[in-house]
Amino acid sequence: MxxxxxxxxxxxIASFSAIAAPVVSGNASPESKVCAIAAEQGLSAARAYGAKHGVFVSRFSKTLECNGEDIRSFAKQAQAESANTEAKVxxxxxxxxxxxxxxxxxxxxxxxxxxxxxxxxxxxxxxxxxxxxxxxxxxxxxx
Known part of the structure; x- marks a missing residue:
C-alpha cells in the first residue's frame, strides 16, 4: 500500500530581502563596513565591530547614517526585510x-x-x- x-x-518573497539584494559596501571605510554589518547581522554586531575600529554607534542618538538613513532604522529595516522571506510547502x-x-x-x-x-x-x-x-x-x- x-x-x-x-x-x-x-x-x-514578500519584499526585497538580504538574499535577493545583498548588501555591498560602497568603499573600504570602517563606516561602510559597519553599515553592511548592521544590515546583515543587526545593530549589536555593528556596534561591536565599530567599537573595534573607532566607529561608535549609539543606541539612542543619531551617530552614523547608512544610505542617508540613521543606522538604527537602517538595521531594523534590513532585519525586517530578511524576516519577510519564508519557505512554504x-x-x-x-x-x-x-x-x-x-x-x-x-x-x-x-x-x-x-x-x-x-x-x-x-x-x-x-x-x-x-x-x-x-x-x-x-x-x-x-x-
Whole structure:
C-alpha cells in the first residue's frame, strides 16, 4: 500500500530581502563596513565591530547614517526585510487513489481525522513512511 505525495517547495518573497539584494559596501571605510554589518547581522554586531575600529554607534542618538538613513532604522529595516522571506510547502497528490487522499487528509487535518478509518490506515504509508512519521515531518514544515 505504497502511495506517494510530492512536497513541492515554493519560495515566496514578500519584499526585497538580504538574499535577493545583498548588501555591498560602497568603499573600504570602517563606516561602510559597519553599515553592511548592521544590515546583515543587526545593530549589536555593528556596534561591536565599530567599537573595534573607532566607529561608535549609539543606541539612542543619531551617530552614523547608512544610505542617508540613521543606522538604527537602517538595521531594523534590513532585519525586517530578511524576516519577510519564508519557505512554504505545498502538498501535491501524485495520483488519486484512496490511500493518497487519506495521506492528504491526515497532513491537512491531522492524524485524528483518520480515527474513523482505522482499518484502512493501519498499514498506510505516505511517501514511503508510516503515516504517523509522515505527519510529524509535515508538522515541522510550514504548509
Amino acid at each position: 505504497f502511495k506517494s505525495l510530492s512536497l513541492v517547495t515554493l519560495i515566496s 505545498k502538498l501535491v497528490a501524485k495520483n488519486s487513489t484512496v490511500a493518497t487522499e487519506l495521506c492528504l487528509k491526515a497532513a491537512k487535518e491531522g492524524l485524528s481525522s483518520l480515527s474513523k478509518l482505522r482499518h484502512q490506515t493501519r498499514n498506510l504509508k505516505c511517501n514511503d513512511l508510516p503515516v504517523k512519521q509522515f505527519i510529524k515531518n509535515i508538522n515541522n514544515t510550514a504548509i
